Amino acid sequence: MTIKAVDIKDLQLAEQGRSRIDWALQEMPVIRRLLEQFAERRPLQGGRISGCLHITTETANLARVLIAGGADLVLCTSNPLSTQDDVAAALVADFRIPVHAIRGEDTTVYYQHIKAAMEHAPQITLDDGADLISELHRSGGALLGDMIGGTEETTTGVIRLRAMARDGALKFPVIAVNDAMTKHLFDNRYGTGQSALDGIIRATNILLAGKVFCVVGYGWCGRGIAMRAKGHGAQVVITEVDPLRALEATMDGFQVMPLVEAAARSDFIVTATGDKHVLDAVHIEALKDGCVLANSGHFNVEINIPCLEKLAREKVRVRPFVDEYRFQDGRRIRLLAEGRLVNLAAAEGHPAAVMDTSFANQAMAVEYLVARRGSLANAVHAVPQQIDERVAQMKLHAMGIGIDRLTSEQQRYLQSWQEGT
């Protein structure tokens, strides 16, 4: 297999991509600030970075920060269906960043693109789902020697990396960007809340008001989806395996029930768990005619698609991003975006304003890794609190929002144990 220097759909799309990248940047004030600071300080000078991320307008603006900081960057996609081909073209044409990503690529090409990112011999990796780090550990061999560290953007990736660390398999330090407050509380909740519904609505154009809308999993993404579906006037049902989350969903005003019961009455079911086959044969058998299925988790494993294929009589693509599975008993089940991340496949992913804080954490985490080269253990590390707070401060400042400070009397009170009633 020969590795290409660049593998994108069409360089001619660059002008449109550049215009959309600049549009997104207007909603990314923290990234704009970091762009200036990194250009001035050059904290990543000469560092080889490979990023396996969704190739979107927002990622392009993160890439601008990294190269402004002096990085030698190569990008590949972290999902076969999420690449914005015009953005890939603009990254190559306008920013001279080698990109390996084509929307709709098959699994073989997907892994060729990851190989290309590995051939760059990165010292830092940026992952969204941990596929690049996993491949480096599986077949990277000598490449691991020069590694400084990596970052991970999403919940699913952090879970995989923690499993590697537990097994003693992780060969360099990784920062769990996902776990920063300024990432998951905003991106996972408000980003997924808006963009998952955006994908479902763009794909189906079905009114949500008055429909039964089931969210599988009440983590930060599930909470965001439920909140926004409720805002559309849907009757929201939550299914959970965790008693605390189920209780929280109940107190938040949602109906909670087992998925097999929800399946029989839902018009929409959206998975957001990070786990495999959460919607399985038993649920497929119970689904109501016309039900729309979508996945908002990182991998396309949450809905048991092979089982859907086996149980259905035929599959027809009825609209872009909508496959209708027709059953012997007359039921029609609609699967969106082949069960892949619906927000990135059928829409444009999270809006720039939330990726602003997520990617500010990414850029600052990379700078932190470089500054602490050789001193961090081969483990999954939290984003330092100072970085999290700095990102929040920068965002508030950009939004023109001031906050109060503790007085010295209040600070003393909070630190003392003598003072009571």
Ligand code: ADE
């Ligand atoms: N993940 C979710 N939304 C995204 C976006 N707009 N860009 C990059 N990664 C994302």
